Amino acid sequence: MNGETDHGGLDTVGSVETLFDIVEFVHENEGVTLAEAAAALPYAKSTVHRHLATLKERGYVVEEDGYYTGLRFLELGERARSRRRAYRLARTKVEELAAETGERAQFIVEEHGQAVYVHRALGEHAVNTDAEIGKRIPLHATASGKAILAAMDPAESSRIIERSSFERVTSETITDPESLADELDAIADRGYAFNREENLDGLHAVGVPISGPDGAVIGALSVSGPSHRLTGHRFEEELPTLLLGTANELELNIAHA
The missing domain is CATH 3.30.450.40 (GAF domain)
Incomplete structure (x- = not known):
């Protein structure tokens, strides 16, 4: 899912759609493994891994016997609130x-x-x-x-x-x-x-x-x-x-x- 896609009548960036699909999956299934995420999502395992690695590097997920949402989201959420x-x-x-x-x-x-x-x-x-x-x-x-x-x-x-x-x-x-x-x-x-x-x-x-x-x-x-x-x-x-x-x-x- 690269390039731009039509999502609800709007042009959206496919890679960003992929990223947020993975973020939301991790959020809904705290402690999810790479294999579980790849099996459940419509993306190649290598694609899921690259996105998770990027999210981990930026502090948005942590890896502790599985992937969890990171406290970086807390900072963003508190600012929004x-x-x-x-x-x-x-x-x-x-x-x-x-x-x-x-x-x-x-x-x-x-x-x-x-x-x-x-x-x-x-x-x-x-x-x-x-x-x-x-x-x-x-x-x-x-x-x-x-x-x-x-x-x-x-x-x-x-x-x-x-x-x-x-x-x-x-x-x-x-x-x-x-x-x-x-x-x-x-x-x-x-x-x-x-x-x-x-x-x-x-x-x-x-x-x-x-x-x-x-x-x-x-x-x-x-x-x-x-x-x-x-x-x-x-x-x-x-x-x-x-x-x-x-x-x-x-x-x-x-x-x-």
Whole structure:
């Protein structure tokens, strides 16, 4: 795969595509050997070896009884996470929400039509699911993602929805664009979104959008926990009120930072 290729309608550099295929494979299969990578990927063993050797030389992978992603990615990721002052300010609010609710709190942003975890904090009773920093999840299947879509410019939101595959994550996931549009209208009216086991069985969440001084949505704050704890008055009124107040404080901090 050399030269330029057409990837999703765009001209891309084949060797770079190969490199990132290998990086992502190593990331998904920590401790992978050269033989395992070559067998799983559509490239010659010598090609995989050259790329791994280059990545190792540059500090992006390490070799310890197999190949692992290196801490060089941590430096890049931390820079990406802190590149906007709003992202840095959101971290404090996430920690406050986790401490006050005892549940898991997070700050999520939209990138390339997906929801990405930027900050996460665990309260005293939080359930530690696999919501690791940097993980990408469907916008339509999360409280934060739906809150972001509802607060976006309608044209931008429509473009993302049109390109979405609407994959079913659980039996409760919204998979119909018209149903999602109706829910986004309701979210926009009330200012917050619910997730009722749409991304993970047994998990509920409430999310609110965060906007900048220009009115453009920056991301969303949310609190999530087991459905048996996040229910009734607490789920439908207490948490939305808390999140709306926290969002207001964060937006004021962002505007006057």
